[in-house]
Amino acid sequence: MTELLLRDATVDGVRTDIHVRDGRIARIAPGIEAPGATVEDLGGRLVLPGFVDGHAHLDKTLWGGPWVPHSAPPGLMNKIRNGVVRRPELGIPSADYVTALLEHMVTLGTTHVRTHVDVDPEVGLASVTAVRAALERLDGRITAELVAFPQTGMLISPGTVELLEKALEAGVEHIGGIDPAGVDRDPVKHLDVVFALADKHGVGVDIHLHDRGTLGVFQFELIAERTRALGLAGKVTISHGFALTGADPQTRDKLIALVAEAGISLASTAPSPALPLRELNEAGVAVTLGNDGVRDLWSPYGTGDMLERAFFQAKHAGFSTDEDIALAVDAASLGGARVTGLGAYGVTVGAPGDLVVVDVRNSAEAVVLRPVRSLVVKDGRIVARDGELV
Amino acid sequence: MTELLLRDATVDGVRTDIHVRDGRIARIAPGIEAPGATVEDLGGRLVLPGFVDGHAHLDKTLWGGPWVPHSAPPGLMNKIRNGVVRRPELGIPSADYVTALLEHMVTLGTTHVRTHVDVDPEVGLASVTAVRAALERLDGRITAELVAFPQTGMLISPGTVELLEKALEAGVEHIGGIDPAGVDRDPVKHLDVVFALADKHGVGVDIHLHDRGTLGVFQFELIAERTRALGLAGKVTISHGFALTGADPQTRDKLIALVAEAGISLASTAPSPALPLRELNEAGVAVTLGNDGVRDLWSPYGTGDMLERAFFQAKHAGFSTDEDIALAVDAASLGGARVTGLGAYGVTVGAPGDLVVVDVRNSAEAVVLRPVRSLVVKDGRIVARDGELV
Numbered sequence: 001m002t003e004l005l006l007r008d009a010t011v012d013g014v015r016t017d018i019h020v021r022d023g024r025i026a027r028i029a030p031g032i033e034a035p036g037a038t039v040e041d042l043g044g045r046l047v048l049p050g051f052v053d054g055h056a057h058l059d060k061t062l063w064g065g066p067w068v069p070h071s072a073p074p075g076l077m078n079k080i081r082n083g084v085v086r087r088p089e090l091g092i093p094s095a096d097y098v099t100a101l102l103e104h105m106v107t108l109g110t111t112h113v114r115t116h117v118d119v120d121p122e123v124g125l126a127s128v129t130a131v132r133a134a135l136e137r138l139d140g141r142i143t144a145e146l147v148a149f150p151q152t153g154m155l156i157s158p159g160t161v162e163l164l165e166k167a168l169e170a171g172v173e174h175i176g177g178i179d180p181a182g183v184d185r186d187p188v189k190h191l192d193v194v195f196a197l198a199d200k201h202g203v204g205v206d207i208h209l210h211d212r213g214t215l216g217v218f219q220f221e222l223i224a225e226r227t228r229a230l231g232l233a234g235k236v237t238i239s240h241g242f243a244l245t246g247a248d249p250q251t252r253d254k255l256i257a258l259v260a261e262a263g264i265s266l267a268s269t270a271p272s273p274a275l276p277l278r279e280l281n282e283a284g285v286a287v288t289l290g291n292d293g294v295r296d297l298w299s300p301y302g303t304g305d306m307l308e309r310a311f312f313q314a315k316h317a318g319f320s321t322d323e324d325i326a327l328a329v330d331a332a333s334l335g336g337a338r339v340t341g342l343g344a345y346g347v348t349v350g351a352p353g354d355l356v357v358v359d360v361r362n363s364a365e366a367v368v369l370r371p372v373r374s375l376v377v378k379d380g381r382i383v384a385r386d387g388e389l390v
Numbered sequence: 391m392t393e394l395l396l397r398d399a400t401v402d403g404v405r406t407d408i409h410v411r412d413g414r415i416a417r418i419a420p421g422i423e424a425p426g427a428t429v430e431d432l433g434g435r436l437v438l439p440g441f442v443d444g445h446a447h448l449d450k451t452l453w454g455g456p457w458v459p460h461s462a463p464p465g466l467m468n469k470i471r472n473g474v475v476r477r478p479e480l481g482i483p484s485a486d487y488v489t490a491l492l493e494h495m496v497t498l499g500t501t502h503v504r505t506h507v508d509v510d511p512e513v514g515l516a517s518v519t520a521v522r523a524a525l526e527r528l529d530g531r532i533t534a535e536l537v538a539f540p541q542t543g544m545l546i547s548p549g550t551v552e553l554l555e556k557a558l559e560a561g562v563e564h565i566g567g568i569d570p571a572g573v574d575r576d577p578v579k580h581l582d583v584v585f586a587l588a589d590k591h592g593v594g595v596d597i598h599l600h601d602r603g604t605l606g607v608f609q610f611e612l613i614a615e616r617t618r619a620l621g622l623a624g625k626v627t628i629s630h631g632f633a634l635t636g637a638d639p640q641t642r643d644k645l646i647a648l649v650a651e652a653g654i655s656l657a658s659t660a661p662s663p664a665l666p667l668r669e670l671n672e673a674g675v676a677v678t679l680g681n682d683g684v685r686d687l688w689s690p691y692g693t694g695d696m697l698e699r700a701f702f703q704a705k706h707a708g709f710s711t712d713e714d715i716a717l718a719v720d721a722a723s724l725g726g727a728r729v730t731g732l733g734a735y736g737v738t739v740g741a742p743g744d745l746v747v748v749d750v751r752n753s754a755e756a757v758v759l760r761p762v763r764s765l766v767v768k769d770g771r772i773v774a775r776d777g778e779l780v
Contacts, residue, residue, distance in 0.1 A: 067751045070710040272662040272706070300710060301758050316662070320460040320690060361457045368691050 050111030050354030052336025055290025064100025109356035216243025233263025353380030440501030440744030441696035442726025445680025454490025499746035606633025623653025743770030
């Protein structure tokens with residue numbers, strides 16, 4: 001396996017060398033000698049941990065295809081219906097589009113993705129197949145874990161539960177859910193089915209929860225109860241969690257204590273207002289950021305850039321100091337690694353050789369500027385340079 | 391003067407050539423012959439009007455200097471005080487920093503700027519001098535108009551009115567104001583002084599109005615009364631106007647009717663929620679977007695990119711269709727031209743040769759991606775290429 005020596009890197013404000021061997025960071029020190037290693041002189045550029053996109057919908061993307069003017073009427077249910085109706089006409093899911101998006105994400109320094117993948121009676125498991133085919137084409141330049149996602153509802157969409165189970169039998173890593181009350185209209189039954197599947201197949205849980213206010217809070221509680229009862233601490237994620245973004249301080253503190261105690265992590269796409277990242281951090285809750293859908297039938301927006309997502313989190317949370325802004329960068333890398341269970345992660349000895357190099361002075365400036373990624377390293381292999389795939 | 395022929399441009403969805411002569415767009419048609427002209431083959435790339443930044447604070451910037459961690463406590467008055475205290479230590483205003491930022495803005499396709507420039511007893515007219523020195527160095531690659539801006543208050547800061555008048559006598563194009571109630575504590579007197587100066591010196595008015603709610607609405611009314619009384623329709627701008635962003639529908643409609651009738655234009659930095667651009671457009675109100683402060687003592691954020699500002703406007707206003715997103719691009723170019731009184735503007739015969747070329751299919755995609763500017767043309771002269779100053 002190749003060895004890589006990053007010479008004259010800036011790590012946490014210090015100039016140093018980084019030696020990556022067998023896909024892992026072997027040494028971090030100034031003046032490392034590593035005969036035979038590929039040497040990259042960074043000239044003091046900043047090295048950050050590879051970004052982890054903890055909430056994506058790769059299967060929905062139109063990236064790399066024709067420009068499709070947005071056509072969905074406002075409202076969650078309208079967008080769901082529009083997606084189902086227009087999907088076939090546009091050739092979605094497409095392994096080509098997923099490949100194009102994954103390649104683009106590699107050039108932006110993303111090294112691992114958790115992607116929700118639609119599973120419903122119309123599409124069957126075709127989205128799982130498309131995403132896996134694309135990942136194979138990427139040949140390890142980026143890794144991913146899948147969530148079998150009942151986008152069109154589960155109880156309200158007969159046949160979906162059976163398909164979700166098929167996806168899990170086919171090795172999909174997590175079982176998803178969507179607004180157990182707001183979409184599926186029966187929060188207890190929805191969550192009982194989801195958690196029973198998780199328990200039976202030994203997989204993680206990641207539930208889309210857009211429901212706001214007291215209905216959202218109630219479902220946070222239902223999820224926490226099931227997480228505790230089944231001993232799933234560390235394996236359950238609530239995505240979006242809009243009941244927490246913009247909550248009054250009392251509700252916010254209650255929900256933070258609840259998820260901290262139950263070992264539930266959060267995935268956010270950094271809306272305005274954003275998750276209270278500082279407070280979640282202090283309570284020890286793992287938080288990942290994610291790009292959500294990137295140029296699909298839900299929205300024409302999205303660039304796939306996790307530094308941009310960190311920018312949204314920082315900006316929408318009102319972060320201005322270097323320390324606060326760094327929290328957002330950490331959520332875009334370390335937080336994602338924690339949520340997705342990557343183990344030891346970061347620019348630290350023993351962690352995977354997943355690194356991003358940017359020509360800025362610190363992580364705050366990286367968020368402010370979101371510059372071209374000079375170098376992206378995945379498992380010790382250079383996978384992108386100056387915004388181009390290697 | 392040089393002639394420029396842009397061959398195979400996409401303008402409003404149509405492939406065509408653009409001939410720029412004597413600094414103005416002379417012809418737009420396919421297959422133009424222009425012997426002696428510099429020819430640029432755009433290969434179908436999109437041509438947009440040059441961007442107009444209608445609300446900047448060039449004199450405050452630290453662009454091109456050392457990274458300065460943010461230190462201002464929250465709150466408008468705290469930020470004002472922090473700026474005054476730390477300015478000398480950091481060498482602000484600096485013609486070098488202003489030059490660096492203007493050069494960067496040129497590479498991003500901005501062709502004209504309205505910049506507020508601090509005038510107060512501590513700094514005197516040094517900010518005016520610094521901005522003008524920087525503009526001279528830019529040698530016509532970008533143009534600007536100045537607003538003499540009482541950042542530290544006017545009535546509460548003795549000596550400021552006299553300095554503002556000096557600035558106007560020295561040719562500064564507009565008189566500014568700041569929260570006549572919230573900052574200066576006497577809305578009627580503040581506005582009477584500002585409008586008297588405008589009337590006496592024949593200059594435009596551009597007032598920062600952060601005051602929200604009914605206090606903000608009241609000041610919209612006071613400004614409209616004075617605009618009407620002095621016949622200043624078309625020469626008065628309200629910047630920020632937070633009483634309108636996020637207003638309830640009834641207040642929103644009332645304020646829109648008010649500014650439309652009085653001939654007041656609006657400048658927005660596209661906060662969340664954003665100005666109701668669609669409704670303002672329908673009422674015929676001129677709206678410009680602006681980057682506000684870019685990396686200064688007020689905020690570490692800012693890139694100077696007007697396409698990014700259009701993105702914020704579009705995103706924060708909930709725009710998704712191509713038509714809606716195009717409104718934000720128009721505000722970033724045509725709207726700014728209207729507010730700043732540039733006259734005929736746009737990709738149209740007779741308008742100035744102020745153009746931006748981007749490798750996307752339409753203006754919605756330009757907002758979504760905010761790509762490197764392939765070419766920037768100011769007054770018919772190529773001033774930037776592929777993100778680098780020419």
